[in-house]
Every structure is written in C-alpha cells, then in structure tokens.
Amino acid sequence: MTVLEPFGARLRRAMDERGPLCVGIDPHSSLLLDWGLNDDVAGLERFSRTVVEALAGRVAVLKPQSAFFERFGSRGVAVLEKSVQEAREAGALVVMDAKRGDIGSTMAAYAAAFLEKGAPLFSDALTVSPYLGYGSLKPAVELARESGAGLFVLALTSNPEGGQVQHAVREDGLNVGATMLAYLAAENAGERPMGSFGAVVGATLGDLSSYDLDINGPLLAPGVGAQGATPADLPGVFGAALRNVVPNISRGVLRHGPELVALRDASDRFADEIRAAVAAT
Amino acid sequence: MTVLEPFGARLRRAMDERGPLCVGIDPHSSLLLDWGLNDDVAGLERFSRTVVEALAGRVAVLKPQSAFFERFGSRGVAVLEKSVQEAREAGALVVMDAKRGDIGSTMAAYAAAFLEKGAPLFSDALTVSPYLGYGSLKPAVELARESGAGLFVLALTSNPEGGQVQHAVREDGLNVGATMLAYLAAENAGERPMGSFGAVVGATLGDLSSYDLDINGPLLAPGVGAQGATPADLPGVFGAALRNVVPNISRGVLRHGPELVALRDASDRFADEIRAAVAAT
Numbered sequence: 001m002t003v004l005e006p007f008g009a010r011l012r013r014a015m016d017e018r019g020p021l022c023v024g025i026d027p028h029s030s031l032l033l034d035w036g037l038n039d040d041v042a043g044l045e046r047f048s049r050t051v052v053e054a055l056a057g058r059v060a061v062l063k064p065q066s067a068f069f070e071r072f073g074s075r076g077v078a079v080l081e082k083s084v085q086e087a088r089e090a091g092a093l094v095v096m097d098a099k100r101g102d103i104g105s106t107m108a109a110y111a112a113a114f115l116e117k118g119a120p121l122f123s124d125a126l127t128v129s130p131y132l133g134y135g136s137l138k139p140a141v142e143l144a145r146e147s148g149a150g151l152f153v154l155a156l157t158s159n160p161e162g163g164q165v166q167h168a169v170r171e172d173g174l175n176v177g178a179t180m181l182a183y184l185a186a187e188n189a190g191e192r193p194m195g196s197f198g199a200v201v202g203a204t205l206g207d208l209s210s211y212d213l214d215i216n217g218p219l220l221a222p223g224v225g226a227q228g229a230t231p232a233d234l235p236g237v238f239g240a241a242l243r244n245v246v247p248n249i250s251r252g253v254l255r256h257g258p259e260l261v262a263l264r265d266a267s268d269r270f271a272d273e274i275r276a277a278v279a280a281t
Numbered sequence: 282m283t284v285l286e287p288f289g290a291r292l293r294r295a296m297d298e299r300g301p302l303c304v305g306i307d308p309h310s311s312l313l314l315d316w317g318l319n320d321d322v323a324g325l326e327r328f329s330r331t332v333v334e335a336l337a338g339r340v341a342v343l344k345p346q347s348a349f350f351e352r353f354g355s356r357g358v359a360v361l362e363k364s365v366q367e368a369r370e371a372g373a374l375v376v377m378d379a380k381r382g383d384i385g386s387t388m389a390a391y392a393a394a395f396l397e398k399g400a401p402l403f404s405d406a407l408t409v410s411p412y413l414g415y416g417s418l419k420p421a422v423e424l425a426r427e428s429g430a431g432l433f434v435l436a437l438t439s440n441p442e443g444g445q446v447q448h449a450v451r452e453d454g455l456n457v458g459a460t461m462l463a464y465l466a467a468e469n470a471g472e473r474p475m476g477s478f479g480a481v482v483g484a485t486l487g488d489l490s491s492y493d494l495d496i497n498g499p500l501l502a503p504g505v506g507a508q509g510a511t512p513a514d515l516p517g518v519f520g521a522a523l524r525n526v527v528p529n530i531s532r533g534v535l536r537h538g539p540e541l542v543a544l545r546d547a548s549d550r551f552a553d554e555i556r557a558a559v560a561a562t
Contacts, residue, residue: 028386067383067390073362073401078355099383101410102348103440105309109348120354129382131412131435133442154412159384161414168449168457176449176457 004117004148007093007125007196008188011150011218014060014093015246019271020278022061022095022220024250025051025083027068031251035258041075044068048083051254054263056090059271061246063220066098081120093124095152095220101129101136108139115140115149125150127200127220131165134183141187141197150196150218155180156211158202158223181215188216194244203229203237203247213241221245224270225252231273235281242281247274285398285429288374288406288477289469292431292499295341295374296527300552301559303342303376303501305531306332306364308349312532316539322356325349329364332535335544337371340552342527344501347379362401374405376433376501382410382417389420396421396430406431408481408501412446415464422468422478431477431499436461437492439483439504462496469497475525484510484518484528494522502526505551506533512554516562523562528555 004010027047029039035050037043048064056062064087069080084094100110113119114126125144128137128151137153144151156166156177166177174182181199188195198218201208204227213219219238223229224247229237231247238245249270256266285291308328310320316331318324329345337343345368350361365375381391394400395407406425409418409432418434425432437447437458447458455463462480469476479499482489485508494500500519504510505528510518512528519526530551537547 026387028390030386065387065390067381067387067394070394070402071390071397071400073394074355074359075401077351077358081354099410100348100380101382101412102380103438103442105311106307106346106348109309109346109352113348113351113354116352119352120356121351129380129410129412131382131410131443131446132438132440133445133447135442135445136440157384157413159413159417161384161416162412164414164416164451164460165412165446165449165457166414168446168451170445170449176446179445 006148006191007144007150008191008194008217010124011060011093012193018058018060019275020246021059021267021271021274022063022246022248023055023059023253023267024097024248025062025064026250026254031254034255041072041079044072044076045079048079049086050258050260051263052083052087052090054260055267056087056092058264059092059267061095062087062092063095063097063248066096084121084123088124095125095127096121096123097127099127099129099154101132103132103136107136108143111140111143115143115147117147123149125152125198127152127154129154130180134180144196150198152198152200152218152220153180153184155199156201156205156208158204158227178211181212184217185212185215191216194218203234205237208237209239213238217244219245220248222248225249231270231277234274234277242278287429287472288425288431289472289475289498291405292341292374293474299339299341300556301527302340302548302552302555303344303527303529304336304340304534304548305378305529306343306345307531307535312535315536322353322360325353325357326360329360330367331539331541332544333364333368333371335541336548337368337373339545340373340548342376343368343373344376344378344529347377365402365404369405376406376408377402377404378408380408380410380435382413384413384417388417389424392421392424396424396428398428404430406433406479408433408435410435411461415461425477431479433479433481433499433501434461434465436480437482437486437489439485439508459492462493465498466493466496472497475499484515486518489518490520494519498525500526501529503529506530512551512558515555515558523559
C-alpha cells in the first residue's frame with residue numbers, strides 16, 4: 001500500500017482545488033422516500049451510490065453519517081464500506097461521521113476500524129467524541145498519524161443542548177469546548193500547511209471570537225443549509241479562522257436529488273457561495 | 282412481536298435471580314490469540330459464541346463491546362448480530378456497549394439501529410454518550426420507552442482523563458457528571474421496581490458520596506477486575522446505591538477461557554463475591 005500524505009495536507013489541497021465544502025451522505029428514511037426509493041437496504045445502496053456518483057469527483061469532502069447505515073445492521077454497514085471505497089476512488093476525501101469515543105484498547109479498536117490502512121471502513125478521517133476526556137482519544141491520534149488519516153473532535157456543536165456540557169468550566173477557567181480546541185492546537189503545532197487534527201464547530205453558534213479557533217487544523221462546520229446558517233454567515237462566526245473551515249451541508253444539497261445534475265448544481269452553488277464568503281474576508 | 286416489559290423491571294428480576302453481574306464480550310486481538318484463535322472474523326465468531334454458550338444461561342447481563350466487532354467491518358457486525366440474538370435467546374439481557382451519541386434524526390437513527398424491535402442489532406439496552414447534551418439523547422429515550430429497552434448514559438467514567446469533561450462545572454453549580462445523574466433521576470421518577478435509564482459510573486472512582494447516585498435506575502459499573510477495583514470495594518464507592526449497581530467484569534472473566542467450565546467458574550465466583558458485598562451493606 002502506498003503511504004498517504006498527512007490528512008491535513010491532503011485536505012488543504014482538496015479545499016484549494018475543489019472549494020472548501022463537505023457534503024453529507026445522510027440516508028434518512030424521509031430522504032429515501034423523497035427520492036422515490038424504498039426505506040430498505042436496496043434504497044440505501046441506490047441513494048449512496050447516487051450521491052457518490054454525483055459528487056465524489058467534484059467536492060472536497062464527502063461525509064457519510066454512519067447511523068443511517070447502521071440502522072440496517074451488517075447489511076447497511078456493507079453498503080457503507082462500498083460507498084467509502086467508491087468515494088475515495090473517485091477522488092473525494094471521506095470523513096466518517098461516527099462520533100466514536102471510548103478508552104484504552106476499545107478506543108484503539110475503533111481507531112483500527114476506521115483509520116487503519118486496509119480496514120474495510122478505512123476513511124480519511126473520523127469524527128470522535130471526547131466525553132471521556134481528550135486523553136482518551138490518544139490511540140486514535142496515534143493511529144491517524146501512522147496512517148496519514150485525521151480526526152475531527154467534537155468541540156462546540158451546532159445544537160442548542162450542546163452548551164450544557166461544552167460550556168461547563170474547568171478548574172483552569174477554560175470551558176470544555178475551549179479545552180478541546182487547546183489540545184488540538186497543541187496536536188497540530190508546527191504542521192504545514194495545516195495539521196490533521198480538526199474540531200467540529202457549529203456554524204450556527206454566532207460570534208465565536210471568545211474562542212481561540214486558530215488550531216492550525218481544519219474546522220468542520222455543520223449547520224449550513226437546513227440547520228439555518230448561510231455561507232454569508234461564516235465570516236461573522238469564524239473570523240480569521242475561516243481559511244481552515246470546511247462547511248458541511250447535507251440536506252441542503254441532498255434534497256435536490258436524485259437527479260445527478262441537480263445534485264451537482266446545488267453543490268456547486270454552495271461551493272461558489274462559500275468561496276465568495278472566504279474571499280470577502 | 283411480544284411487547285417487552287420495561288428494561289428496568291427485567292433487569293431487576295435478572296439481578297435478583299442471577300446475581301448482579303455484567304460480563305463483557307470484548308474480543309481484543311490479544312484475547313483471541315490467548316485463546317488460540319486467529320485474529321480474524323472466524324476467531325471473532327468462535328470467541329463470541331463461546332462466551333455466549335458459557336455465560337448467557339447464567340449471568341444477568343452480557344455486554345458486547347461493539348468496537349471489537351466493527352474493526353472487521355460489516356462481517357464483524359454480522360457476528361455481533363448473531364451473538365446478540367443468541368445471548369438474548371439463551372436468557373441473558375444484552376447491553377450493547379457502543380457509546381453512541383448524536384443529535385436529531387441522526388440520534389434517532391442510532392436508536393433505530395439498536396433499540397427498535399426487529400432491528401438486526403436490537404439489544405435490551407444501549408450505552409450512549411452525552412457530549413452533545415442530555416437533551417440530544419431524547420430520540421433514544423423515546424424509542425427505548427416504546428420498545429421496553431433501556432439506556433446507560435455515560436456519567437462518571439472509570440478512566441482518569443474522564444474528569445476533564447465530567448467534573449467541569451455548569452452555571453447552576455453542578456458538574457457535568459452530576460447533571461447527567463440528575464436528568465436520569467427525573468427520567469426514572471416513579472418507576473417500579475426501577476426505571477430503565479441507567480448511568481455508567483466507574484467502580485474505580487473512590488468515594489462517590491458527594492454525588493446523588495439515587496437515580497432509581499441501574500448503575501453500570503466498569504472497572505472491576507483488570508481495571509483494579511474488587512467486589513469488596515463496591516460498598517465504599519456506591520454506598521446505599523449499591524442495590525442498583527451492575528458491576529461489569531470483562532477481562533477478569535474472559536482471561537479464563539476458552540474452556541466453558543473455567544469461564545463459568547470465574548463468572549460464578551465474581552457473582553458470589555458481589556452478592557456477598559451487597560448483602561454486607
């Protein structure tokens with residue numbers, strides 16, 4: 001197997017070449033029905049293949065939402081494997097949105113599932129959840145470094161209930177979300193063009209200038225489109241960190257399917273709007 | 282399909298009849314090798330089947346650790362499906378240790394994967410992670426109520442790094458872990474013999490008397506055995522809440538395999554020690 005360049009470098013190049021956009025692969029049952037598909041494994045497969053065919057050659061990142069595949073058990077996970085492999089072969093980076101988090105050898109097993117070269121679900125990066133402390137993620141950080149993969153650690157999420165945990169304050173005066181950002185900044189120190197250890201920071205959170213978002217790594221920003229934020233909002237939320245932001249749009253693009261042309265048009269439109277918003281800062 | 286009694290009632294009965302013990306199904310690669318198995322899907326299947334055959338007829342709860350199955354992709358998940366079904370048929374309650382957590386329709390999809398009657402991975406209960414706030418778990422709470430299933434919410438975990446998030450303090454003065462316990466107590470209010478919404482609280486945490494552990498629901502307590510706590514430590518950690526504690530032991534039992542008799546002896550020994558510790562309080 002060829003050795004991969006670090007994820008941060010690969011992502012930077014993809015963002016420059018294709019525009020900084022991540023589109024979700026979210027096979028909700030309601031979307032399957034809207035697309036005229038059955039809410040079953042065949043519908044799941046058709047949906048995922050269509051999104052990959054439409055977009056893997058043009059967007060920087062595709063982000064399958066693991067939950068929507070897992071609800072069909074092992075047969076759904078088999079579809080997920082195929083989608084990830086096809087998307088990567090077609091040139092997209094794949095961020096597996098699985099929000100895994102555990103400790104010790106169990107965390108190492110999740111890392112092996114998604115970040116070990118040759119694993120059936122090998123992805124370019126994985127979303128992880130730090131309820132067990134940033135340090136619990138160490139086995140995933142280590143394996144990602146070996147594999148040329150990356151992580152996106154949940155830091156400040158786009159949902160209103162998130163603050164209950166993420167705004168709680170530690171003894172050192174930092175809140176939980178800011179703590180995750182600080183660890184990531186340390187992880188990425190000195191990396192060029194940027195490090196491989198990103199944060200999930202919602203685009204719906206308003207002005208984030210009280211946080212140090214300068215982690216020298218990517219910021220995956222859900223909440224654009226159906227959740228209410230627009231590309232034009234991004235500079236006000238992220239300020240100077242906007243250069244490293246990868247906005248995620250899911251339903252805002254997917255609702256235009258199943259026609260390939262319509263999916264591509266919707267995705268191109270968002271990519272253009274985001275480029276314009278970044279250029280204006 | 283028959284309607285299940287609520288998980289809390291089923292668990293209470295199993296704890297009374299079989300003793301309050303949860304044994305993990307943790308197919309680490311090192312354990313597979315110790316058992317003379319290959320670290321592959323066939324080894325995984327043999328390991329899981331052996332644990333189920335040895336213990337599903339006698340322990341209250343079996344807890345498969347999803348990560349160790351996911352590392353083999355969809356073929357590993359297929360083994361997990363079979364193990365869950367066989368364990369339930371043999372009379373054990375199955376707590377799926379997957380620590381899932383997300384928001385909105387994605388959280389609902391995880392709930393559908395593990396808590397919807399008829400789903401390939403349907404389990405009696407699921408561990409969930411509340412980094413996105415307790416409220417983000419609502420779709421899982423609702424589906425669990427419908428299905429007669431339960432949840433175990435990560436609250437105060439057994440690993441040393443956990444305090445970084447779980448001890449952070451909210452505006453109301455409660456820390457994050459205590460906040461989760463308070464929500465669970467509200468969820469379980471009035472349920473008899475106990476509610477179905479439990480917490481994960483490590484057995485390694487020393488005296489927890491500053492927390493209100495009286496949530497009228499089960500406390501899943503990892504950390505006994507290989508992580509260092511003993512059954513005799515449990516009264517000092519949990520106090521009066523010990524009646525609702527389900528200690529989890531994984532490697533402390535599994536390392537005695539692959540002989541069925543040795544696995545059963547180890548499990549029976551722990552169950553007896555735990556019963557004795559509970560009776561002494």
